[in-house]
Amino acid sequence: MYVAVKGGEAAIEAAHRLLDQDRRGDPAIPALTVAQIEGQLRLAVDRVMAEGALYDRQLAALAIKQAAGDLVEAIFLLRAYRTTLSRFAVSEPIDTARMEADRRISAIFKDVPGGQFLGPTFDYTHRLMDFELADDAAAPESDAQAPGPASAMPMTLPPVMGWLEQEGLLEPERADPDLPVGDITRDPPQYPATRDVRLQALARGDEGFLLGLAYSTQRGYGRNHPFAGEIRSGRAIVEIVPEELGFAVAIGEVELTECQLVNQFKGSAGQPPQFTRGYGLVFGRCERKAMAMALVDRSLRAAEFEETVTAPAQDEEFVLSHADNVEASGFVQHLKLPHYVDFQAELDIVRRMRAEEARQEAAE
Amino acid sequence: MSASGYNFAYLDEQSKRMIRRALLKAVAVPGYQVPFAGREMPLPYGWGTGGIQVTASIIGRKDRLKVIDQGADDTTNAVSIRKFFARTAGVATTTRTAEASIIQTRHRIPERPLQHGQILVFQVPIPEPLRWLEPRETQTRRMHALADYGAMHLKLYEDIARFGRVTTAYDYPVQVNGRYLMSPSPIPRLDNPKLDRSPALQLFGAGREKRIYAVPPFTSVKSLDFADHPFAVERWSYRCARCGADDSYLDEIVVDDRGGRRFICSDTDYCDSRLQPQATLP
Numbered sequence: 001m002y003v004a005v006k007g008g009e010a011a012i013e014a015a016h017r018l019l020d021q022d023r024r025g026d027p028a029i030p031a032l033t034v035a036q037i038e039g040q041l042r043l044a045v046d047r048v049m050a051e052g053a054l055y056d057r058q059l060a061a062l063a064i065k066q067a068a069g070d071l072v073e074a075i076f077l078l079r080a081y082r083t084t085l086s087r088f089a090v091s092e093p094i095d096t097a098r099m100e101a102d103r104r105i106s107a108i109f110k111d112v113p114g115g116q117f118l119g120p121t122f123d124y125t126h127r128l129m130d131f132e133l134a135d136d137a138a139a140p141e142s143d144a145q146a147p148g149p150a151s152a153m154p155m156t157l158p159p160v161m162g163w164l165e166q167e168g169l170l171e172p173e174r175a176d177p178d179l180p181v182g183d184i185t186r187d188p189p190q191y192p193a194t195r196d197v198r199l200q201a202l203a204r205g206d207e208g209f210l211l212g213l214a215y216s217t218q219r220g221y222g223r224n225h226p227f228a229g230e231i232r233s234g235r236a237i238v239e240i241v242p243e244e245l246g247f248a249v250a251i252g253e254v255e256l257t258e259c260q261l262v263n264q265f266k267g268s269a270g271q272p273p274q275f276t277r278g279y280g281l282v283f284g285r286c287e288r289k290a291m292a293m294a295l296v297d298r299s300l301r302a303a304e305f306e307e308t309v310t311a312p313a314q315d316e317e318f319v320l321s322h323a324d325n326v327e328a329s330g331f332v333q334h335l336k337l338p339h340y341v342d343f344q345a346e347l348d349i350v351r352r353m354r355a356e357e358a359r360q361e362a363a364e
Numbered sequence: 365m366s367a368s369g370y371n372f373a374y375l376d377e378q379s380k381r382m383i384r385r386a387l388l389k390a391v392a393v394p395g396y397q398v399p400f401a402g403r404e405m406p407l408p409y410g411w412g413t414g415g416i417q418v419t420a421s422i423i424g425r426k427d428r429l430k431v432i433d434q435g436a437d438d439t440t441n442a443v444s445i446r447k448f449f450a451r452t453a454g455v456a457t458t459t460r461t462a463e464a465s466i467i468q469t470r471h472r473i474p475e476r477p478l479q480h481g482q483i484l485v486f487q488v489p490i491p492e493p494l495r496w497l498e499p500r501e502t503q504t505r506r507m508h509a510l511a512d513y514g515a516m517h518l519k520l521y522e523d524i525a526r527f528g529r530v531t532t533a534y535d536y537p538v539q540v541n542g543r544y545l546m547s548p549s550p551i552p553r554l555d556n557p558k559l560d561r562s563p564a565l566q567l568f569g570a571g572r573e574k575r576i577y578a579v580p581p582f583t584s585v586k587s588l589d590f591a592d593h594p595f596a597v598e599r600w601s602y603r604c605a606r607c608g609a610d611d612s613y614l615d616e617i618v619v620d621d622r623g624g625r626r627f628i629c630s631d632t633d634y635c636d637s638r639l640q641p642q643a644t645l646p
Contacts, residue, residue: 009443080406084370086378188399188574191502317500327572330409334489337411337441340615341434341471341630345533345552347616348598353527 023068037061046255046284047071051325052078053185053204054085055254055283072206076326083185089240092248093175096258096281097159101234103285106160108227108262114157119233120285160230161260161277170262170275191317198300198320199293203282205323207289213313214295222311224298225264226278233257233285257282259290263298268306276305373420373453379403383421383576387567390578395540396508397491402574412445413571415468415487419449422483422567423466428456430464435472435613435630442470461633471534473555475612475634478564480581486549488570491577493537493547513545516588524593536595538585546577546585554597554613559585602627607638 024031038045038061048060052075060078067073103119106112118124164170182197193201202210217224235255239248261278265271278298280290299313312318322328371377386400405413423429429449433442437459445468446457458464461474468485478484494504497515507513516537523530530536535550538559548559549568559566559579566579579585589595603610605626612634614627629635 008438008440009447012440012443076404076408079404083379083404084374084376086376185403186401188401190399317502321501326404327409330411330413331489331572332410333408334410337470338434338439339471339550341552341613342534342550344614344616344630345598349529349531349533352529353531356528 023066032065034058034061034065037064043285044069044071044074046282046286047207047289048074048078050283050286050289051075051204051206052082054078054082072325072329076329079326089242091251092239092241094236094238094254094256096232096236096256098156099232099234099236099256099258101157101232103233104157104230105232106228106230108229109160112160112163121287157232159260161262164229164262164275168274171265171271171277173277189320191320192303193316193320195297195301198316199279199281199297201320201323202280202293202296205293206325206328207286207292209323209325209328210292210296211288213299213319214292216311217295217299217313222299222302222309222314224278224295224307226261226295226298227263228291229260229262229277231257231259231287231290233287255284257285257287257290259287259294261291261294261298265305271305276301370452372425373423373449374405375403375417375420380421383417386576387418387421387578390567390576391565391580393544394579394583395544395546395577397570397575397577400574400576402571405571407444407448409572410489411441412468412470412487414569414573414576415470415485415571416445416448416569417571418485418567418569418576419466419468420453422485423449423453423455425453425455427465428458428463430458430461430467430633431469432467432472432474432631432633433470434615435474436632438632459633460637461631471550471552472613472630473551473558475609475629475631476637477558478562480563482564484562484564484566486551486566486568488547488549488568488573488575490535491547491568491570491573491575493535493545508544511543513539516545520588520590524590530589530593533598537588539588540579540585541583542586544577545588546579548585552598552613553587553595556585556587556595557597561585600627604629604635607635609635609638 038057041061041064044064045057045060048063048071049055049057052060052063054060059081060074063074063077064071066077101117103121104114104117106116161170165172182194182200184197184200216222233256235253237250238252238254239250241248259280262275263278265274265276267273276298278294280293280297282290282293296313296319299311300316300319302309302314307314309315375383383400386398390396390398402414403417405416407413407416419429429446430437431442431446433439436442437446449455450457461467461476461478464482466483466485467474468487470487473484492501492504494507494516497519498504498507507515520530523532534552535547536553536556538546538548538556540546548556561582561584562579563581565581568577570576587595600610600614602614604612604614606628609629612629612631615630617626617628618624619626
């Protein structure tokens with residue numbers, strides 16, 4: 001008897017074995033260690049932590065290894081692990097002004113108190129292939145070890161936005177301590193969403209999706225005249241207030257990149273002309289993501305400033321419901337699952353309609 | 365990989381309680397989509413995460429689980445989900461519809477009538493029946509609140525006016541308990557009548573869209589239609605080439621490179637039990 005082509009347990013197990021072999025590659029070449037990934041593919045680790053929404057360099061490196069370098073797959077692995085962790089505490093808001101920065105730039109003032117520091121950036125590199133790096137033996141290890149000028153940086157830097165705020169030129173950032181902060185991992189999405197919820201969704205949204213949306217605003221689809229007020233990267237302290245103590249204690253440090261955009265605003269009936277803000281904050285040095293996030297954050301505030309919503313980047317429901325790459329990747333790829341029942345139903349309808357048309361034509 | 369280090373049925377108990385609260389609300393308001401804080405699961409979105417979360421929240425050690433995809437127990441995704449629960453919950457599994465206390469399904473309802481006490485868990489890709497008419501959640505929630513379903517009737521009417529029939533072949537919209545318009549998930553129309561006054565509890569989970577809804581036992585589920593164009597199910601002029609059934613949903617299988625075709629039951633348990641009637645349970 002004919003057996004339908006339906007996969008079985010054996011097929012899945014064989015596929016998993018092939019996947020293992022494929023990931024390992026040529027056994028003559030030493031296997032990558034998790035420590036090597038953590039130390040030398042650090043920007044990949046940063047992205048996986050940011051979009052995986054879990055700050056753990058080692059686990060992110062392991063996920064990258066397990067996913068054979070597929071970062072979206074690694075993000076998925078980390079998310080699926082994260083969701084099983086119990087909630088230990090909710091931290092106090094992180095004070096990025098007290099960040100121990102290794103990069104801080106502002107594009108709106110030539111110089112700012114505390115100074116501008118490029119830090120480790122690709123920005124001014126010439127994108128020429130460095131063939132010396134290809135020769136594993138001859139890598140200039142000594143240069144990498146030499147102390148950089150960053151050691152001359154002050155510990156903390158005053159935020160650039162403060163000066164604009166003092167002059168009343170920049171909308172004040174209002175934090176209402178009585179308002180509970182939303183939590184997208186514990187509450188289902190609801191629209192319209194509040195800004196805290198939007199920022200959370202953007203912080204773990206797909207970098208590519210947000211980059212495209214941010215770019216679209218710069219090309220006229222919801223233009224919002226941004227300036228890079230301040231971008232800073234560094235380590236910030238995480239504090240919690242244990243109930244039995246009643247005061248904040250530091251539990252660790254996270255590396256963050258923050259982007260504060262300053263956007264033009266001509267004023268409305270209720271508000272004088274002033275600059276407005278777009279905000280981006282991500283784990284690690286995902287600077288491109290932080291900037292895209294800030295652009296999209298400002299776009300999504302359109303209604304707040306009585307701007308007409310015309311572009312996709314201004315449409316909260318469109319942006320938030322499509323930004324998560326774990327959701328998007330799963331749903332796009334579910335088309336690989338069998339759909340014979342649905343397709344059979346479609347086949348049946350199309351055949352019936354064609355038969356009916358043929359009958360009608362024959363009758364005419 | 366072992367499942368050590370994870371809770372029974374993967375999810376932590378707090379998450380299960382949250383999902384069970386959503387389920388209770390869903391049962392209390394049949395057909396209403398209850399938002400819930402869906403968790404990431406170790407299987408991809410779109411591959412049954414909603415159904416898996418529902419099953420994980422209701423399953424107990426004494427349950428016997430059956431998982432089907434396209435009606436079959438041996439499709440890759442059904443195998444994968446069944447293994448997931450066998451590993452994380454250590455529960456007994458079965459391929460027999462009659463033996464299962466919980467049946468998780470994608471795109472089908474078993475041919476064998478379900479019994480009181482059984483639970484059918486549907487995996488749902490798009491829970492909103494109005495989604496293709498109105499992309500915005502803010503709008504569709506309002507339409508449900510007002511029971512404003514004219515747009516759907518209009519869509520069906522336009523189908524009939526243009527094609528002489530409703531062209532929705534699967535995921536055919538239903539109205540539950542005379543109130544909420546509901547997506548039955550992408551089951552073929554043949555399965556729609558099985559939803560109506562079913563003695564089993566029917567739970568629907570949409571993981572990516574974070575919605576849960578339910579049809580309690582013995583609840584009216586009516587497929588939308590018009591008095592002069594009553595709802596009708598698919599009928600074949602063929603029988604199953606394997607068991608000879610003429611009342612089941614048939615998969616079409618291309619058997620050679622000259623376009624030869626055969627039809628066999630999509631419900632593998634139904635087909636097997638007809639071939640070996642002595643093995644079926646009362």
